[in-house]
Amino acid sequence: MVQNGRDGFQAIAPVARSLESTPMLDFIRLDASDNVVTLTKPVQTGHDVDGVATTSMIPKGHKMAIRAIAKGEAVRKYAQVIGYASVDIAPGDHVHTQNTEFRNTTATYEFSTDLRPAEMVPESARDSFMGYRRKNGSVGTRNYIAITTSVNCSATAARRIADHFGPDELAAYPNVDGVVAFVHGTGCGMAGDGDGFEALQRVSWGYARHPNHAGVLMVGLGCEINQIDWLLEAYGLERGPMFQTMNIQDVAGLRRTIELGIEKVKAMLPIANEAKREPCPASELKVALQCGGSDAMSGITANPALGYACDLLVAQGGTGVLAETPEIYGAEHLLTRRAIDEKVGQKLIERIRWWEDYTLRNKGSMDNNPSPGNKRGGLTTILEKSLGAAAKGGTTPLTGVYKYGEPVTAKGFTFMDSPGYDPASVTGQIASGCNVVVFTTGRGSAFGSKPAPCIKIATNTDMYTRMVEDMDINAGAMLTDGVTLEEKGREIYETILRVASGEKSKSEAQGLGDEEFVPWQIGAVM
Structure with missing residues (x-):
């Protein structure tokens, strides 16, 4: 061929x-x-x-x-x-x-005309990784304690609580990967319903219930729009030893909130440390398929290689989650052909139409992407970028389409709506349940994520050599060294298994992930 x-x-x-x-x-x-x-x-x-x-x-x-x-x-x-x-x-x-x-797309959509189901590996022969099996049946790849915030006003309190737990404090708890504050710049000055509020609630719920968290402490101010009690009621969350909440106003100030938060986390640490890795099937992996700082080689090397790895994961019963809706614009007709039915395909088209309206009312353009760096790397229009980006999803049927941060419940290849902005997109994928992130890049990226570890793949050998401390895999070898797509895809898949089992990715080893929690802000700030 x-x-x-x-x-x-x-x-x-x-x-x-x-x-x-x-x-x-x-x-x-x-x-x-x-x-x-x-x-x-x-x-x-x-x-x-x-x-x-x-x-x-x-x-x-x-x-x-x-x-x-x-x-x-x-x-x-x-x-x-x-x-x-x-x-x-x-x-x-x-x-x-x-x-x-660039011109807006005028594709005629077909549904379920390009279905190539994976040849499923029998359960008895499936691969495994060493994961943390939680009481609710979910499986984690890391074991963090999370300090989450309902509003920006409680961000300082959350950070100071987490900062208390440095290496010395955690030395006695070798099975705990860390105490991490997930803070953001919204939660108030926003509508109390609608797209923006619902997206923030889904992210808050997703991080509160993420399988990579052994324990969660939610910190609020008290008077914000994004009320903690509303979240608990909406999603059926129950307080307990490993899931606690508090508001600065109720505790009576910042200092007391920090002191109380530290005590609460101290009580969680011995329990969290009891978690042990055990063999778990690869079907429990939910992998975020992400790209950033793309170049012309992204759609030729790293993205299709990641797509091959996604197909291998799907054959094991696992899940791949593609995102970045503006970056599949112009390629969505290829994905609707892979939709398992018209209902799934129409959900994707609904998201495309939403984005066309969203950019129009904000006086933007769907061709705002590629970025200047993408263009220097050879990408000319969003249509070109999208066709390469969609390759991350491999070839198997599209089994589900989800809103930003919505729990991904389908197995196989799925799609989650998000912006193309990497931190916001990955935040949504993690909230949707992804326990590993794989991130392809051609220009070079210093991105990393928590609580889900991030594996970075270089699209070209020059950049890999220049940024070897940041890149885990060199897909550029497909052009410079004659490595086949199948070989590189399997390397990516096997790296996912190792990292899921505890091996640190390069971004993780450098401590990235504390600043990359960026919930998508939709709507007016009031």
Whole structure:
């Protein structure tokens, strides 16, 4: 299915099963119908690319027209439309923002026409990892005590409680991964109902019940919109030794709240330390599929490799959770074809329509993304970025679509609505129950998350080498070293199992995750 050429190779779209490569190619053609190719190294004017001379210098990762593209004609990559020529484009021209324009999608949606169920591994032969099995049946990959806040006004109290528990305080509790404060900038000055309030409540509930938390202390002010008691009532949460709440106003001030909070956490620590890892089936893993700081190689190496790993996890009975709705815009028609039924597909379209309205009423555009860094990496429009981003979801059927922070209950490949902003998106995925995060990046990212550990995958070898202290896996080896998609996908899957069992990812080892809790703020601040 893949043909190697003199200077490059032709490959089917990377959402498919196979990608072969030869090291140090000049270009990549992803489908025979594409009218652009992606360069794997910078080239000067007059450089021969598959028999076509470049008309200017073109940076690495950027696109070159392989044939003439008339003004108004579709620019095609991945055998899909990624934009339209804003001027006549000649063969050999650099194809990017200077000559390519975005248009809103007008896709005709099909449902359940591309169903490729995973070949399920028998339960008796399934892989396992060493996890924490909780009393409610859920399984964690880490063992934290969380200090959560209902409102920004209690953020200082929460941080000071957590800060008390440094290495010396925790030395006697080797099975406790840490005490973490999850603070945010909202919770009041907002409507008491509607999208924004409901999203915050779902995040609060999701972190309060997350399987990576052995204990939770919720801290509020007392007079905020986001009342702790409302949350407890709405979600049926019950106070107990490992789930406690308090308000600064009721306790009588900041100092007393901090002192009382420290005492409450001290009482939780011996109980939390009793938790022991035990063998758990891979079906208990719920993995957040995330990308940030993308480049043109994201959709060619790391994202499809993560998609392959997702397929392996689904075959084990596990769950992959794709997110970032603006970053599947223009590729959603490929996902509706994979929906298990029309109801699931329509849920995805409803989220797309919501985003079109959301950006319109805020005088924005769905093409606000790609970011400047994405564009420097060769991504021209959101359509191009989305087609590459969707590859993280592999090839198996789409079994469920969820609102931001809503509990993901379906097994298999699923989707959760979120912004493309990485911290806000991952916060929602963790609230939805993800106990591991896998994050692909082409430009480089210093992101990390708690309580779910974050594994980072570099899309290209240059960046991996430059940021090796931050990157766990180099998917760029698929181009520079001839590593196959299947080999890299299995490496990612096996890394997920090891990290879920307690091995620290590189972002985790550097202590990232305390500042990356960012609930999505929807609506007016009043």
